[in-house]
Amino acid sequence: MENSTQKAVILLKTDKDDQWSAYLQQVMPELEVRFWPDVGEATQINYALLWNPPEELFEKLTHLQVIFSIGAGIDGILKVKSRPAHIPLVRLSDKELTNGMVQYVIYAVLRIHRNMVNYDRLQNNREWGFYQQIAANDCRVGIMGLGQLGMACVQALKALGYNIIGFSRTKKNVDGVQCYDQSQLQEFLKRTEILVCLLPLTTQTKHILNKSTFNQLPRGASIINVGRGGHLNENDLLEALDNEHINHAVLDVFEIEPLPQDHAFWLHPKITLTPHIASQTVPASAVSHIVKGIKRHQSGQPLEFLYDPELGY
Numbered sequence: 257m258e259n260s261t262q263k264a265v266i267l268l269k270t271d272k273d274d275q276w277s278a279y280l281q282q283v284m285p286e287l288e289v290r291f292w293p294d295v296g297e298a299t300q301i302n303y304a305l306l307w308n309p310p311e312e313l314f315e316k317l318t319h320l321q322v323i324f325s326i327g328a329g330i331d332g333i334l335k336v337k338s339r340p341a342h343i344p345l346v347r348l349s350d351k352e353l354t355n356g357m358v359q360y361v362i363y364a365v366l367r368i369h370r371n372m373v374n375y376d377r378l379q380n381n382r383e384w385g386f387y388q389q390i391a392a393n394d395c396r397v398g399i400m401g402l403g404q405l406g407m408a409c410v411q412a413l414k415a416l417g418y419n420i421i422g423f424s425r426t427k428k429n430v431d432g433v434q435c436y437d438q439s440q441l442q443e444f445l446k447r448t449e450i451l452v453c454l455l456p457l458t459t460q461t462k463h464i465l466n467k468s469t470f471n472q473l474p475r476g477a478s479i480i481n482v483g484r485g486g487h488l489n490e491n492d493l494l495e496a497l498d499n500e501h502i503n504h505a506v507l508d509v510f511e512i513e514p515l516p517q518d519h520a521f522w523l524h525p526k527i528t529l530t531p532h533i534a535s536q537t538v539p540a541s542a543v544s545h546i547v548k549g550i551k552r553h554q555s556g557q558p559l560e561f562l563y564d565p566e567l568g569y
């Protein structure tokens with residue numbers, strides 16, 4: 257492990273380098289911060305904090321010891337072919353990241369359950385009208401992905417009275433929540449009225465939201481995708497919305513980001529979309545997770561929230 261006299265040098269390649277730098281230096285003044293692509297003497301860099309790094313980055317950093325992601329999702333780092341597979345890769349775990357996701361998922365569930373899309377339309381038409389209110393307990397929300405973010409959403413939606421079921425690769429035991437594993441996808445889908453995708457993007461979950469998935473949901477079900485664009489087969493969704501099997505989709509992530517100007521999703525009346533903002537990393541809060549990781553590594557303690565190549569996330 258790291259020898260304690262070695263200076264800690266971190267390279268930043270994120271979308272908020274200035275903020276990260278300021279907070280890192282506040283919390284860990286002894287840490288030297290460098291900014292991609294000005295690596296300086298590259299062999300001195302032992303840590304990297306990254307979002308969508310370019311291929312050349314890993315080719316330069318020959319002495320890296322730990323890679324930190326500024327997001328919970330690490331697919332943007334995994335897809336870089338030059339990433340040295342033996343170097344530990346740490347996912348972000350942060351209270352504000354979780355809170356942001358919970359807030360967004362609650363908003364999206366409410367938008368669908370409380371008919372807000374239709375109320376927007378009524379307002380646009382200066383129309384005073386009503387849609388029948390359905391009790392939260394009669395609205396079944398199926399959460400796909402029961403990791404840190406998924407579980408926080410389960411608890412928050414349960415507290416609002418929603419009827420929650422959960423799906424994950426291996427079966428989870430969650431108090432008061434019927435859980436399904438990957439062999440029971442069909443049963444899970446059959447019972448889901450609002451589907452929330454919070455899975456990690458792996459080879460197993462790519463395009464998991466597809467025509468066959470939609471067809472197994474009850475007619476009139478809705479979709480919320482806050483995982484990754486790669487989870488969704490976009491053409492299959494358009495077809496399912498157009499043939500009215502799916503009622504509405506709230507989408508925050510897309511196969512191509514930024515979403516191309518001419519994409520059919522932009523003005524689709526049955527789609528609510530946002531530009532990958534469901535939960536943005538807040539450096540002021542998340543800095544403690546990074547510093548804790550560096551300190552654990554420096555003192556030879558096992559790293560937490562590590563990417564597991566066998567699981568793919």
Ligand code: GLV
Nearest residue numbers: 326327328329330
């Ligand atoms: C955001 O998309 C994240 O992975 O945290």
